[in-house]
Amino acid sequence: MAKKHRQKPANLLAQNKKARHDYNIGDTYEAGLALTGTEIKSVRAGKMNLKDGFARIRNGEAWLENVHISPYKEGNVFNVDPLRNRKLLLHKQEIRRLDEATAGKGLTIVPLRVYLKHGYAKVLLGIASGKHNYDKRETLKRRDQDREIARAIKERY
Template sequence: MSSGGIKVVAENRKAFHDYFIEDRIEAGIILTGTEIKSIRNGRINLKDSYARIDDGEVWVHQMHISPYEQGNRFNHDPLRPRKLLMHRSEINKLVGKIQQQGLTLIPIKIYLKKGMAKVELAVGQGKKNYDKRQALAEKEGKRDIERALRDRNKAY
């Protein structure tokens, strides 16, 4: 376990490449017995997942949870939509933000907190290709500077 009884199970690093993250929200998730066992084993993928608000409820789609090996007939569909647990006021705030142009809900992290699975949702705006290239160039520039400083310190 890491700090505060929180164990990060999966992260969606691609989301930080594809979106400008504006806000983050924690939500609970409704799972079956075999799904939570697979999550505890780290067999989850958030790569192409997204969340939508349907009829006042938040649902996460395309989140792949691999079937549990010992689950036999009780196993679940790996890509089924899963309901997220949030307060009505939080959902209403999200609806207001999402109705703005180009904003979307992305699950960026799944973690276990006091034995319960939690999803960290982010409100993000999609990046254009030139934004992605610019971010990549900045990242490479920082890496080159750090490498040069490290090499310079070794010379002394």
Template sequence: MPKGEGKVLAQNRKASHDYIILDTIEAGMVLTGTEIKSVRKAKINLKDGYASIRNGEVFLQNVHISPFEQGNIFNHDPLRTRKLLLHKKQIKYLIEETKTTGVTLVPLRVYLKNGVAKVLIGLAKGKKSYDKRDALKQKDMKREIDRAMKER
């Protein structure tokens, strides 16, 4: 976790399995009133989410934030596109890095930092199926070694 990170509300566990994370950047999110209330209750799903860059702005797409129970007519669309707040230098860096083929922006986790919802965006490169199998073998071998050392 980055320094000063608060309570983790949602984590994308599938991202580390499907992608090689090259770099991470912390970004703020533009949320409506009922969205932030749902996020604080950890009613957010990052599994199929990704970020895209349009007109010099970064947007978070396909991230599901459940409607707030007491939201009535003020509730939001659960899958709406949300703007991310980044510095211009960070956006230029992301534009340069995503020009490379196979590199994408993936949300890794959402957390509260000083009462503000933040998202950790990962610059990711897709893994091949044989890379995934190799990673699972490495994890199994480490688990076996740890188990053997514990029994000693």
């Protein structure tokens, strides 16, 4: 039998793979993204980098900062700054919860992935606390052990 490969969902546009390695992720929230016309075209083409991005609550509004969206190739004068701050579309209650959660020491809001839902770009945000190096090593060790256990069970049955 052929090996089954994990494929990313068809609507997944960008993913922050380092986030789960560098942070412990708590609650997650889905937020809409306010984008210009050329930005959404570039996002649909997969020209987005979430690696160093984070979200911040300012004046009762949520903003996505330090996320790079490459300029659209055919966009000419309508292209905007690739690193500009983009507004996140959330309910007032969700913004308040995020603000209260990050008011605590050592917590931040990290974008985990960007995907399309009913034609709109959505961001999955996670409330994150930083991991220490020994936590990262422990996670890698646990993952290797789980892989070995799964391999042994597969060979046995």
